[in-house]
Amino acid sequence: MAKRVMVTGGSGLAGKWVVENLMANGYEVLNLDRVPMPKRTVRTLITDITDAGQVFNAIASTTAPVEFADDLEPKPVDAIVHFAAIPRIMLTTDNEVYRINVMGTYNILDAASKLGVRKVIVASSETTYGVVFAHRHRDPAYFPLDENYPVDPMDSYATSKVVNEVTAKAFQARTGSDIYCFRIGNVLDPEDYAKFSTWLKDPALRKRIAWSYIDGRDLANACRLAIETDGLGFEIMNVAADDVSSDLPTQTLLDRYYPGVPVKKPLGEFETLLSNEKLKRLLGWQQQHYWRDEAKRFNP
Template sequence: MSQRVVVTGAAGKLGRAVITDLATHGWDVLAVDRVSVTGWSGDSLRADLTDYGQVLEIVSGAVDERGPRPEALVHLAAVPAPGLIPNSATFANNAPATWNVFNACRAAGVRKVVWASSETVLGLPFDTPPPYAPVDEEYHPRPESTYSLVKTLEEEMATQFCRWDPELSMTGLRFSNVMYPEDYAAFPAFDADPQLRKWNLWGYIDARDGAQAVRRSLEYRTPGREVFVIANADTVMSRSSASLMAEVFPDVEIRKELGEHETLLSIDKARRVLGYEPRHSWRDEVSPD
């Protein structure tokens, strides 16, 4: 029997890939968003996650004809980036929505939660250089925007929720900039100026690989809170990663020998713990020449 999973933010760029991937791999998906999830033929529900009552109904399996209670929840819903709306509005949406989701899952006995954290907690846009490269999960978050501050607070909330309830397994995924194959036509132009994409160390995540990371995180049931950087294995550039760092961040320590186009957003932990392995690259879609 397939397992029931709620996916919030299902109409978003990453959400669409996630619900498709999970359904393909046998999950029973309830797609939740404020807007209709176009192109999706499975179960869906429109809801406002800033309303705790609605969230509790969803995770309890109490919405008419939208049960049963899920085994797990994937929380992707949010104002997705800094500067889209005023800072106060970003905070007023994202922080309460995530608390509602976390608390409702604990109250309803949903023990597995995967949520979208963000690469921004690593210190993006790196106007202040990173402490070392490739950046990883080992240094304390350095939020530089209200959006990123909320993501940092979410990670701390998850730590405390898991302390309160040792049976919870909460996995935060620090996603890089989400891309679809149709976005890759713009990538060769980045080579003209390495400053254009230095803000996230020239990283990206193919939505299909982001979905793989979500699925593998759902399969990871170890209790407690964990966070992982999730990016593709390469950068958006045709130039070598070593040459990019030497030109743009010459004083930053490089902690490993870099592959030619190796990501500077380290995915070593995700590979080791989750078995995550990116399967897509913009180089497969567009010639860098």
Template sequence: MKKIIVTGGSGLLGPWVIREFLEHGYEVLNADTRPLPEPLCPTWITDLTNLGEAYGVLEGAYAVVHLAAIPAAYLRPNEVTFQNNVLSTYNILEAASGLGIKKAVITSSESSYGIVFAVNRIAPQYVPMDESHPQLPQDSYGLSKIVNEETAAMFHRKSGMQVVSFRLGNVISPAMYERFPGFIHQPVERERILWSYIDTRDAASAYRLAVEAEGLGAVAMNIAADDTSMDMKSRDLMAASFPEVTDFRAPLEGYETLLSNELAKRLLGWQPVHHWRDYVTF
């Protein structure tokens, strides 16, 4: 049985990723500073900013799925976020490379484009925003994610390891759909994430498909639902919040995502299947 190490599995997204791999016949070990909220699989309590601990948890693994991070800007002092996220990712990839592991998936963010936490407000240069859009963060969290994508590319060059980086949209677990009626007609609240979202179950399937894919090298891809999280059409959202944006690279006739998910669909054969309208009464 192939063994997958999931780091940061004790957080919001982790249990869904762990379940996805277990349900598809993998053995899973969670590596986190804290225990799982439910006993899905064994957990090693570990701090991945320590390289020796990263080597320890990865021994015998087929692949590593790296979720561990401080998951936003301004939760902790800036340098703490940067240091934790950059060093833990470096260590995981250094250890994976050193142990001859052939596949890793790491977790970047739409925050790396810089709009979310911008101190000096910026707009997207075009929509839907794809992976070629400039990454222009003004915060240490977004910067840490860009550094991690570069670290991934470096280890791919060095060892040939396939390292996929997922730029996740806003992660939504099924329980969080109850919040939707409070914002689906209020563009301002979620404008800085371009109203994106991704269901934890659809994110989880993307991680599995990335582990099962071959020959991807080092590549970053957006992971978002097909629609926005809003009950307003995408062009109307843009007109309300970013009227200065005129470069529309898709027809945008309805509620289509403004964070393009085309690359992940094409490279992974992935299709998000959970959409908020199926779960929210309004």
């Protein structure tokens, strides 16, 4: 089992859960980010991932938790979980979204390959399917969305994620290491379940994400399982909950918002439209946090 892990973007919405999960399971973790973690769960090494020199230096650095630790000698890194990125469009200019996300990922994978890191988990996105940030309503080619889908986004964010998947595949071909790309659904914090009272009133609010969601804690479990599962080479896996984030049945949502879109398989009553079958099959992942249970804390 890998014990020494670097997490990029560990100060963010999703990354913080990965850090906490790894720490709880006995890993030594260093966070690479532009700002420290709010809870200071682990030490943060301030790093600009678009600067190749900083990335190489960071990955070659010690993972010791404090500067007065008994052993400050850098040790080999067992795995990297790469979540650092501009998280969506419309936060900065389109060219910056693309530059930061593409060059940051290239630098992480390049340094990992040249410094001998044999496992990298890369955060990709459900936006690669081309529906979420399309300029206007866009029907997908089919449902459920799976990893064999011919991705065709039109926005800078999703395009950067597609490029990152291609880059990851290229580095894996060079090194023979394990590089797994996670196409992640809409990540929720525990307090986000309070929003369901609004979301359920207007299902169209979550139409573009095909009503996907993933609890940050379940995403963290997927990352840990990926670190602990060796020998898959290059793989792309969707990370999403088993169910849609709506109280309407899946078929009702399809009939109302995506009529005419082909459905490739029979669907359960509330089954997700972002297939997680591959994640379960390859990593043995199982969902633990469901919105119906979590939302009861806010609407008993």
